[in-house]
Amino acid sequence: MKRLLLGVVLLAATAAAGGVAPAGATNECRGLQVCVRVAGPWVVVPASSASPRPRVDFQLSCPRGFVIGGLDAELTDRAIDVEFGGRLGSPVNPGVTTSRSALFGATAKATFEGDVPVTVNDAEKTKFATGVAAEVVGEGNVKEMRPIMGAEDFSHMLKKRPGAFIMLGNGIGPGLHNPGYNFNDAAIPLGVSYWVRLAETAMPA
Secondary structure, eight states, X not given: OOEEEEEEEEEEEESSOSSOOOOOOOTTTTTOSSEEEEEEEEEEEEBOOXXXXXXXXXXXXXXXXXXXXXXXXXXXXXXXXXXXXSOOOSEEETTEESOSEEEEEEEEOOOOOOSSOOOOOOHHHHHHHHHHHHHHHXXXXXXXXXXXXXXXXXXXXXXXXXXXXXXXOOOSSSOTTSTTOOOOGGGHHHHHHHHHHHHHHHSOO
């Protein structure tokens, strides 16, 4: 189960302005003579697509002699919904109450986002690239690959501009991400020749 984190912050305004130095600048403390920032812990909020979504509640309290001056929360994911429920006491000013405690409630919905889109070559660019490759290695050595499940960052470029992603053979043996992989230096001249020929064909003098 995916889990998200919720950080809660409680800001306290004193009921009597004596003996406490002002805290650092925060919007919640603005306009109050004395304000003390009380930081809460990180609270785990389980993500779920069930209905109703599971809810997590957490209560924070001010030190004795202080009342709530404002509320704030720090989230690790936009999918978290936070509300400040419960009775906060009688309002003294907007956002200021006579209560020492506040109840935070949080729910999170499950979100699944693919980091890498599917790699789809442009037909025209693929024909051009394979034609250049055939000039370098021979038409019989240019093969059409079957679709594979591996992710490829080049797919982001293909969403912006038409292009073609091709692979250069490296001989028989363990694949690239295998600990036994050993790069075949004999493939270097072929790769260099391909890129040089590609540039010369695409941008003739």
